Amino acid sequence: SQTIHQWPATLVQPVGSPLSLECTVEGTSNPNLYWYRQAAGRGLQLLFYSVGIGQISSEVPQNLSASRPQDRQFILSSKKLLLSDSGFYLCAWSVLNEKLFFGSGTQLSVL
């Protein structure tokens, strides 16, 4: 069966520090991969999506970046965090453009 791993679960980082969030998927090949951000009590904002290794599309201009070094690995990064980067970050995968399977999320607090 397919599983998605996302870590860490919580993260507190100072403003200006770097960020690296990792997501891996097991049990499927060539999935579409996504990074979403959710502000407290708000909806889901798509940040990046990838349809294959090295193929990244950005939805929202910001100081975040994403990379997909392997078929089932998706990384969200920042060189210098801003206060506005705080939120709940969710990784997700799909095979077709239909059912999305979300990870358990990372609660990021930038102080």
Place this chain on the structure above:
Amino acid sequence: QQQVKQSPQSLIVQKGGISIINCAYENTAFDYFPWYQQFPGKGPALLIAIRPDVSEKKEGRFTISFNKSAKQFSLHIMDSQPGDSATYFCAASSSGGYQKVTFGTGTKLQVIP
């Protein structure tokens, strides 16, 4: 044209009552309409989904009603329970090449005893 409009933003229902959440879309290319349920601190999970070739789909206490001509779909939760208290998101997507999934803004449901 990519938007999915969801209402209400929040909903309070008595235990045993019916919870109804509505969504409307504009893009006629959408052909898959899922609903996701999210508990606090967790990722959303697929609850139920429908394709436009049927007008209704039922899974247990959860039913999707779909009106293709009106471009609307809704989630009905029958016999609502306190354990159903969560945020619900509708979504829409289209097949045939990559198209991003478009989410509604979410409805926070509270079922009170």
